[in-house]
Amino acid sequence: MRVLICAGRNYADNQRCRQALDALQRQQPIRVLIHGGSQHLGGEIEGWAREQGADIVRYPPNWQLHGKLAERLRNVFMLRDSRPDLVLALPGGDDTEELLARARGSGIPVICGRQPRTAGAHSPGG
Numbered sequence: 001m002r003v004l005i006c007a008g009r010n011y012a013d014n015q016r017c018r019q020a021l022d023a024l025q026r027q028q029p030i031r032v033l034i035h036g037g038s039q040h041l042g043g044e045i046e047g048w049a050r051e052q053g054a055d056i057v058r059y060p061p062n063w064q065l066h067g068k069l070a071e072r073l074r075n076v077f078m079l080r081d082s083r084p085d086l087v088l089a090l091p092g093g094d095d096t097e098e099l100l101a102r103a104r105g106s107g108i109p110v111i112c113g114r115q116p117r118t119a120g121a122h123s124p125g126g
Contacts, residue, residue, distance in 0.1 A: 004034040004084035005045060005113075006099055008092030009071065012040035020088055020113030021048050030054050034082040036061065036074060041090075057082055075099040079106070088113050 003024065007017070024030060033049040035042060037060035049056045059078040061070035072095050079087075079102055086109040089100055100110050 001028050001030055001085045002032040002034065002083060003030045003086055003088055004079065004082055004103075005041075005088045005090070006036065006075070006092060006096055007038060007041055007090035008096050009038060010040065011038070011091050013090070014041065014044040016113065017041055017044055017090060018048055020090065021045075023113075024088060024111065025052060032057060034059070034078065034084055036071070036078060071095045072098065076102065079103060079108075084108060086111060 005017075005021070021030070021033075030049075030052060032055045033045060034057045035045045037058045038045075042058070046056050046058075059074055059082070061074040063070045066073050075095060075098065079099060084103075087100065087103045088111050089096065090113045103110050
């Protein structure tokens with residue numbers, strides 16, 4: 001299965017990232033793991049993929065060419081170019097939400113890797 005994992009640029013919960021990937025891996029083997037090169041999670045994502053024997057595809061944003069639009073434009077290209085079977089979503093902001101909306105609009109299933117809320121708890125991210 002080809003999985004695109006996404007999160008906000010400042011999301012750095014490595015443990016939750018691994019838990020979400022492990023849970024998904026138990027359901028169906030991940031053969032290709034696609035991500036946007038996050039400075040906080042990129043290494044963790046790639047380490048997990050190597051441990052599992054999955055191929056890695058990275059789409060870093062081109063800040064020099066696109067400036068403030070770099071992440072948004074990268075997300076559009078990454079979703080179209082990588083052909084994921086599903087998107088695993090971790091907490092993020094507006095650009096992450098736009099990516100998820102585009103995935104759903106294209107018929108690509110989205111699985112939320114956020115921790116379930118408990119009474120009185122606040123879920124981080126956007």
